[in-house]
Amino acid sequence: MKHIEGYLRVSLFLSEMGKLSGVFSLRHFLVLSLALNVALISRVVYEGENWREEQIRALMADASEKSAHVSMSSPPPPSPSTPSSMAVTSTEIKDDGERVINLDHGDPTMYERFWQQMGDITTIVISGWQSMSYFSDVKNLCWFLEPEFAKQIIRLHKIVGNAVTDNYYIVVGTGSTQLFQAALYALSPPNASEPMSVVSAAPFYSSYPSVTDFLKSGLYKWAGDANNFNKDGPYIELVTSPNNPDGSIRQPVVNRSGENLVHDFAYYWPQYTPISSPADHDLMLFTVSKATGHAGMRLGWALVKDKEVAKKMTSFIELNTIGVSKDSQQRAAKILQVISDSYEPVGNPKQSGPFFHFSHSMMEERWKALRSAVKQSGLFSLPEFPSSFCNFLGQAFGSQPAFAWLKCEGGIEDCGNFLKRHKILTRNGKHFGASPEYVRVSMLDRDESFNLFTKRLSSLHLSQSKDHEKESP
Amino acid sequence: MKHIEGYLRVSLFLSEMGKLSGVFSLRHFLVLSLALNVALISRVVYEGENWREEQIRALMADASEKSAHVSMSSPPPPSPSTPSSMAVTSTEIKDDGERVINLDHGDPTMYERFWQQMGDITTIVISGWQSMSYFSDVKNLCWFLEPEFAKQIIRLHKIVGNAVTDNYYIVVGTGSTQLFQAALYALSPPNASEPMSVVSAAPFYSSYPSVTDFLKSGLYKWAGDANNFNKDGPYIELVTSPNNPDGSIRQPVVNRSGENLVHDFAYYWPQYTPISSPADHDLMLFTVSKATGHAGMRLGWALVKDKEVAKKMTSFIELNTIGVSKDSQQRAAKILQVISDSYEPVGNPKQSGPFFHFSHSMMEERWKALRSAVKQSGLFSLPEFPSSFCNFLGQAFGSQPAFAWLKCEGGIEDCGNFLKRHKILTRNGKHFGASPEYVRVSMLDRDESFNLFTKRLSSLHLSQSKDHEKESP
Incomplete structure (x- = not known):
C-alpha cells in the first residue's frame, strides 16, 4: 500500500513539475519517471513487507536515542538497508510529545532521500594508492584544488x-x-x-x-x-x-x-x-x-x-x-x-533526476506545511517573502529559506525556552544579535523530524503559553 | 625484461624480510608473495610492452613540467594506467642535470608503490547519499569523529x-x-x-x-x-x-x-x-x-x-x-x-602485505643509498643514529628518518643555494632555527626523484663547490 502511495505522490510531483517546466522539457520527466519507477519497483521487490516495519523501527530507535550532547543530538544516518521513506504527512504521525526534535543545527539530512533515490549514479570508488600527495595542481594558484x-x-x-x-x-x-x-x-x-x-x-x-x-x-x-x-x-x-x-x-x-x-x-x-x-x-x-x-x-x-x-x-x-x-x-x-x-542531458544516457527541481519542490511543500502549522497554532509568526522571477526555474516564487525565523507572539518573551519545554530544540534569537522572541529553526532535517515538528507546533495554543508563563518565575 | 627484474627484486626483498622476521611468520611472506605474483602477472598481461614506454613518458612529462609555484612543483600523481615502477636503481638513470628535483616538501609519494601493489584491498566505495550529516557520533565528546x-x-x-x-x-x-x-x-x-x-x-x-x-x-x-x-x-x-x-x-x-x-x-x-x-x-x-x-x-x-x-x-x-x-x-x-x-591475519583470508616491514625496508635502502652518495661526493655530512631495539619489528636498528638533515661541508655557507644551483630544491636550515649550512631533504618522494637525487648528489665534488664560490659575489 505504502509503495503505491509513494508512487502516486511521485507521479503527482512529476505532473506538477510539468506545469512549471521552464528550462526543463517533458523528456526529462519521462526519464526521471522511469528511473523512479525502477527505484520503487526494486524497493518492493527487495524489501517487500519489511519496509514499513523498518520505518517504524527507525522512528522508535530515533525516539529512544539519548544524546550525550543535548545540543547536538540528531537521528542516526540511514544505512543502505533502511532508506528514508517518501514524504510522510504529519497527520500520519503519532506524537506523544516526548521525542526531542532537534532543529538547532542546519544539518541538511533532508537531502538524503533524493540521493538515495538516485542510486549508484553518484557512487565513487577510490583506490588505496590514489590522492596520496599533498598537491592537486601545482600550476594553479590554489595548488590543493582538485x-x-x-x-x-x-x-x-x-x-x-x-x-x-x-x-x-x-x-x-x-x-x-x-x-x-x-x-x-x-x-x-x-x-x-x-x-x-x-x-x-x-x-x-x-x-x-x-x-x-x-x-x-x-x-x-x-x-x-x-x-x-x-x-x-x-x-x-x-x-x-x-x-x-x-x-x-x-x-x-x-x-x-x-x-x-x-x-x-x-x-x-x-x-x-x-x-x-x-x-x-x-x-x-x-x-x-x-x-x-x-x-x-x-x-x-x-x-x-x-x-x-x-x-x-x-x-x-x-x-x-x-x-x-x-x-x-x-x-x-x-x-x-x-x-x-x-x-545537460544531450548524449548522456546516465542522467539522474533534476536535483534543483526536486529540492525546490520539497522546500515549497515544507514551507506550506510550516505556515499551515503556524496558522493552526496562532502563537507564532513568520517572515513573508515577496515573489520574484527565477531565471533558472523559469517561474516566479517567494523565498523558501533553509531556516525559519520564527517569532513567538502572545507575550512569550523567550521563544527558545518555550519551545524547549515542548521538546523542540531551536537556536535562540539572541545568538543572532536579535530578540529572544525569535528562534531559528532548521528546515533541512529528515522528513520524520520535520513532520513531527509541524505537527507539534500546530498543537501549541495560547493556553499552553499561559500555563508556561504561570509556571515560570 | 623489466617485469622479471621487478619480480626478482620482490623475491629478494621477501627473502631479506624473512631474515628479520620478528612478529612476522613465513606464512605471511608466502601470502604476500602470492599477492605480488598476481599483481605482477596482471601488470604483464594488461600492460605488456607499453609499460616501459609509459614509464619513460611519465619521466619526460615530469622533466618538462614548468611549475607556476617553483617551491611547490612535484611530479603529477600516477593515473591507474601508469603505475609507478618497481624501484629503479640510480645507475639505471640518465641524469643530464637539467631536471629539477624538488625535495622541499615531505610529500610522501614514496608510499604509492606499496598501495598500488596491494590492489583493490584498500579500495572504498561511497554512495551519493552517505555521510551527509555534520555529525558522526553525537555520544562522543569529539562528535565529528567517525x-x-x-x-x-x-x-x-x-x-x-x-x-x-x-x-x-x-x-x-x-x-x-x-x-x-x-x-x-x-x-x-x-x-x-x-x-x-x-x-x-x-x-x-x-x-x-x-x-x-x-x-x-x-x-x-x-x-x-x-x-x-x-x-x-x-x-x-x-x-x-x-x-x-x-x-x-x-x-x-x-x-x-x-x-x-x-x-x-x-x-x-x-x-x-x-x-x-x-x-x-x-x-x-x-x-x-x-x-x-x-x-x-x-x-x-x-x-x-x-x-x-x-x-x-x-x-x-x-x-x-x-x-x-x-x-x-x-x-x-x-x-x-x-x-x-x-x-592479525587469523581467519582473515583477505590480508594484504606487511606495510611496516615493507616501508621499513624501503627507508633502510634509501638511507643506505643516501649515505653512499654522501660518501662518494665528499661534500656533505649526515647525522648518525644509535641503534636501539624495536619491540614491534623485533630487531635493533638506527633511525632512518623521513627527512635527511644534510650539512654542506667544504666551506659552503648556504647549502640550500648551492644545491639549488644544481637544481635540487631543499628547505634551508634557517627556516628550522638553524644554520644555512644545513638543509632538510625529503626522503619520501617517488623512486625516480629519490634515485635521481642520490645520483646527482654523488656527482657533486669539491671542484664544483669552488666554482660556485668563485661565481657568487
Missing part, C-alpha cells in the same frame, strides 16, 4: 546562473567556515595598528562573532551589527544573501570608504530563493553543505576577483590545514557533475 | 605498540597541523594578560613559528628555541620525536613549572625509528600523512588525557572547520584496518 572539482564548480554556476566565474580565482576550503576565516585573513592588512572591524547586519549568522574572535586575532575583530557601525577606517562587512537566519535578500548597509565585502552565498541556490542574476562580487563564498546537502564532506569554495586576495586565502588554508581533503573534493566533483548532467 | 576510524586508530596503536590509548580521548583533525593549533588553543588560558609562550628546541619544524603566529593570536605566541627560553610563567613546549628536521629522539628541554607539553609523534612509526615503548604523554599528535603516506586525505588524530583539553580541542575544530571530512575518515579507517589485518 582540477575536476574546479571544472564542475564552474559548470554548475554557468548552468544555474547564480554566479559569474569568468576571471575569478577559485579557492577551495574545508567548508565555507574555513574560507570565511581565510577571507578575514586575506582582507586584513598584516601590520595595522589595530585589528580590522568585522560587521554584519543583525540578525546575522550566529557563528560570525565566535569564529571571528575565538583566537583573539590582532588582525581582525568582531564589531557587531553593521547597522550601528560608525567607526572610521577600513572594515569588513559580511553580506549573507539570502540571509541566515531570516532568509532576507541582503545588500551592504555600511557603504563607506574602506569597505571590504564578503558575500556569503551559501543559500543562493534555486531551492531556497529565485535566481535573479549571476552574482559578480569581489569575494563570494559557497558551500557544498547547503547546495547539495553533503555537510559531512566539509567542503566549500570561494570565487575571488583579486589575485592577491586569492593568494592570501590560499596561504591561510596552507597554514591552517595544508590543503583540503582530496577524497571529499573528488566526491563533490561527482555530485556536482551528476546535477549538471541532469540539466 | 566511530570506525576511532576503532582502527586504537587497534593500530595496540598492534604497533607506539602509544597508549586506554583512558585517552581521540580528537580527529584536518591533518595534525590543525590539531597543533587546536592544542595551542586548548592549553592557553582564555583571559590571560599576555599570550602564552610556545617554544621548541632548535632545529624545530619550520612551520611551527608561522602556524603559531600567522593570526597574531592574543592567546599564544611563538617564543623560539626552547634551549634559550627563560621567561617565567606557563608555556607550551613542542616535543617532536623523532624530530623534524633532524630525526633525533627528543625529550622536553625547559622542564620548569607551568609546563604544557605537546608531543608531535608524526614520525613515531617503525619505518622511521625503533618503537621502544608505548608513549603515554598528556597530548600526543599523529598524522595519516606520515604513517601510511596518505597526505591528500588531510587527516590526523590527537590522543588526549585530560577531558577538558580534549573538549577545547574539539571546540577549536568546530569553530575552525565544523568537523573533519567524513569521506577521508572512512578511507583512512579502511587503510588502517588493512594494515592491522596484515599483522
Whole structure:
C-alpha cells in the first residue's frame, strides 16, 4: 500500500513539475519517471513487507536515542538497508510529545532521500594508492584544488546562473567556515595598528562573532551589527544573501570608504530563493553543505576577483590545514557533475533526476506545511517573502529559506525556552544579535523530524503559553 | 625484461624480510608473495610492452613540467594506467642535470608503490547519499569523529605498540597541523594578560613559528628555541620525536613549572625509528600523512588525557572547520584496518602485505643509498643514529628518518643555494632555527626523484663547490 502511495505522490510531483517546466522539457520527466519507477519497483521487490516495519523501527530507535550532547543530538544516518521513506504527512504521525526534535543545527539530512533515490549514479570508488600527495595542481594558484572539482564548480554556476566565474580565482576550503576565516585573513592588512572591524547586519549568522574572535586575532575583530557601525577606517562587512537566519535578500548597509565585502552565498541556490542574476562580487563564498546537502564532506569554495586576495586565502588554508581533503573534493566533483548532467542531458544516457527541481519542490511543500502549522497554532509568526522571477526555474516564487525565523507572539518573551519545554530544540534569537522572541529553526532535517515538528507546533495554543508563563518565575 | 627484474627484486626483498622476521611468520611472506605474483602477472598481461614506454613518458612529462609555484612543483600523481615502477636503481638513470628535483616538501609519494601493489584491498566505495550529516557520533565528546576510524586508530596503536590509548580521548583533525593549533588553543588560558609562550628546541619544524603566529593570536605566541627560553610563567613546549628536521629522539628541554607539553609523534612509526615503548604523554599528535603516506586525505588524530583539553580541542575544530571530512575518515579507517589485518591475519583470508616491514625496508635502502652518495661526493655530512631495539619489528636498528638533515661541508655557507644551483630544491636550515649550512631533504618522494637525487648528489665534488664560490659575489 505504502509503495503505491509513494508512487502516486511521485507521479503527482512529476505532473506538477510539468506545469512549471521552464528550462526543463517533458523528456526529462519521462526519464526521471522511469528511473523512479525502477527505484520503487526494486524497493518492493527487495524489501517487500519489511519496509514499513523498518520505518517504524527507525522512528522508535530515533525516539529512544539519548544524546550525550543535548545540543547536538540528531537521528542516526540511514544505512543502505533502511532508506528514508517518501514524504510522510504529519497527520500520519503519532506524537506523544516526548521525542526531542532537534532543529538547532542546519544539518541538511533532508537531502538524503533524493540521493538515495538516485542510486549508484553518484557512487565513487577510490583506490588505496590514489590522492596520496599533498598537491592537486601545482600550476594553479590554489595548488590543493582538485582540477575536476574546479571544472564542475564552474559548470554548475554557468548552468544555474547564480554566479559569474569568468576571471575569478577559485579557492577551495574545508567548508565555507574555513574560507570565511581565510577571507578575514586575506582582507586584513598584516601590520595595522589595530585589528580590522568585522560587521554584519543583525540578525546575522550566529557563528560570525565566535569564529571571528575565538583566537583573539590582532588582525581582525568582531564589531557587531553593521547597522550601528560608525567607526572610521577600513572594515569588513559580511553580506549573507539570502540571509541566515531570516532568509532576507541582503545588500551592504555600511557603504563607506574602506569597505571590504564578503558575500556569503551559501543559500543562493534555486531551492531556497529565485535566481535573479549571476552574482559578480569581489569575494563570494559557497558551500557544498547547503547546495547539495553533503555537510559531512566539509567542503566549500570561494570565487575571488583579486589575485592577491586569492593568494592570501590560499596561504591561510596552507597554514591552517595544508590543503583540503582530496577524497571529499573528488566526491563533490561527482555530485556536482551528476546535477549538471541532469540539466545537460544531450548524449548522456546516465542522467539522474533534476536535483534543483526536486529540492525546490520539497522546500515549497515544507514551507506550506510550516505556515499551515503556524496558522493552526496562532502563537507564532513568520517572515513573508515577496515573489520574484527565477531565471533558472523559469517561474516566479517567494523565498523558501533553509531556516525559519520564527517569532513567538502572545507575550512569550523567550521563544527558545518555550519551545524547549515542548521538546523542540531551536537556536535562540539572541545568538543572532536579535530578540529572544525569535528562534531559528532548521528546515533541512529528515522528513520524520520535520513532520513531527509541524505537527507539534500546530498543537501549541495560547493556553499552553499561559500555563508556561504561570509556571515560570 | 623489466617485469622479471621487478619480480626478482620482490623475491629478494621477501627473502631479506624473512631474515628479520620478528612478529612476522613465513606464512605471511608466502601470502604476500602470492599477492605480488598476481599483481605482477596482471601488470604483464594488461600492460605488456607499453609499460616501459609509459614509464619513460611519465619521466619526460615530469622533466618538462614548468611549475607556476617553483617551491611547490612535484611530479603529477600516477593515473591507474601508469603505475609507478618497481624501484629503479640510480645507475639505471640518465641524469643530464637539467631536471629539477624538488625535495622541499615531505610529500610522501614514496608510499604509492606499496598501495598500488596491494590492489583493490584498500579500495572504498561511497554512495551519493552517505555521510551527509555534520555529525558522526553525537555520544562522543569529539562528535565529528567517525566511530570506525576511532576503532582502527586504537587497534593500530595496540598492534604497533607506539602509544597508549586506554583512558585517552581521540580528537580527529584536518591533518595534525590543525590539531597543533587546536592544542595551542586548548592549553592557553582564555583571559590571560599576555599570550602564552610556545617554544621548541632548535632545529624545530619550520612551520611551527608561522602556524603559531600567522593570526597574531592574543592567546599564544611563538617564543623560539626552547634551549634559550627563560621567561617565567606557563608555556607550551613542542616535543617532536623523532624530530623534524633532524630525526633525533627528543625529550622536553625547559622542564620548569607551568609546563604544557605537546608531543608531535608524526614520525613515531617503525619505518622511521625503533618503537621502544608505548608513549603515554598528556597530548600526543599523529598524522595519516606520515604513517601510511596518505597526505591528500588531510587527516590526523590527537590522543588526549585530560577531558577538558580534549573538549577545547574539539571546540577549536568546530569553530575552525565544523568537523573533519567524513569521506577521508572512512578511507583512512579502511587503510588502517588493512594494515592491522596484515599483522592479525587469523581467519582473515583477505590480508594484504606487511606495510611496516615493507616501508621499513624501503627507508633502510634509501638511507643506505643516501649515505653512499654522501660518501662518494665528499661534500656533505649526515647525522648518525644509535641503534636501539624495536619491540614491534623485533630487531635493533638506527633511525632512518623521513627527512635527511644534510650539512654542506667544504666551506659552503648556504647549502640550500648551492644545491639549488644544481637544481635540487631543499628547505634551508634557517627556516628550522638553524644554520644555512644545513638543509632538510625529503626522503619520501617517488623512486625516480629519490634515485635521481642520490645520483646527482654523488656527482657533486669539491671542484664544483669552488666554482660556485668563485661565481657568487
